Amino acid sequence: MFLNLLNSRPAHNECPAVYASRMVTSLTTKWRNMNAEEIAVSTVLAHMADFDNRLQRMVFSSNVQTKSQLQMELKAFTFDKKRSAGSTDGNSGDSKRAKIVCHLCKKPGHKMAECKSKRSGSKNDSIANYKM
Known part of the structure; x- marks a missing residue:
């Protein structure tokens, strides 16, 4: 939800005040039943998925709620990145x-x-x- 919100844009002819109000309402409604750790994890995942496309799938397909779950998921990405980097046949580059x-x-x-x-x-x- 947070990643979708970050990628959203104001509707046609929507003033900034109305758009900001709509975003705040969406966040407060979604975060009403979440604790601070869950909010922090969702914020970090949305931020990281913005510059690492591999994380976007995890953001949309899994429910990572705690810092320990986040660390476990990110360890899998680190391991996968090292393995794919080691499998190159000596070519330095794509x-x-x-x-x-x-x-x-x-x-x-x-x-x-x-x-x-x-x-x-x-x-x-x-x-x-x-x-x-």
């Missing part, structure tokens, strides 16, 4: 990045806009090479 091939110099790992050959030569030479 596997999708290695699949990208420059149309200008035909080398993998970058796009034409990022090509060093384009920067070193003149603009007209690069375009002429690309058309060949």
